Amino acid sequence: MSNPFQRCSICSAPPEVLAAVNEALRKREKFRDLAERTGFSRASLHRHSKRCVPRDTLAQYKARTAVIPSGRTIVAWPARPDQPAHYTLLFSEYVLHESDLLDSDTIFRVSYAPDFSVEVAAARRTRFSDKLLDEALAENEARTPQTDS
Ligand SMILES: [Zn+2]
Numbered sequence: 068m069s070n071p072f073q074r075c076s077i078c079s080a081p082p083e084v085l086a087a088v089n090e091a092l093r094k095r096e097k098f099r100d101l102a103e104r105t106g107f108s109r110a111s112l113h114r115h116s117k118r119c120v121p122r123d124t125l126a127q128y129k130a131r132t133a134v135i136p137s138g139r140t141i142v143a144w145p146a147r148p149d150q151p152a153h154y155t156l157l158f159s160e161y162v163l164h165e166s167d168l169l170d171s172d173t174i175f176r177v178s179y180a181p182d183f184s185v186e187v188a189a190a191r192r193t194r195f196s197d198k199l200l201d202e203a204l205a206e207n208e209a210r211t212p213q214t215d216s
Pocket residue numbers: 075076077078079114115119120
């Protein structure tokens with residue numbers, strides 16, 4: 068009997084390899100051909116397809132359809148700082164589609180702050196911020212090894 072805690076060699080492979088194997092399994096490629104193509108044993112491919120793939124599929128489904136009474140926490144990440152309209156919805160590590168969103172979900176939309184402006188910072192200076200800045204610079208100097216002698 069195999070050790071149930073033994074890590075699956077396919078699940079332990081780099082993510083792009085795992086994704087390619089799972090895609091081939093979804094397309095019902097024969098174990099023999101897939102073993103030939105990937106170097107994984109037929110036994111490993113069989114075990115992975117029976118144990119890991121259903122588990123992952125179910126986890127994806129659960130994440131997409133989970134109804135949590137207090138609602139799910141979804142993070143909307145902009146695809147690029149200059150394209151705030153395009154974003155990726157993440158619940159835990161799962162990517163959701165807009166159609167997966169529920170009324171009970173809470174969505175945190177990430178946006179990037181404008182670039183730091185020296186002029187704005189200078190206009191907002193106070194004795195307190197100057198003191199913090201001096202402390203930060205002193206700490207920075209203490210941490211940075213002196214290379215010149
Ligand atoms: Zn696996």
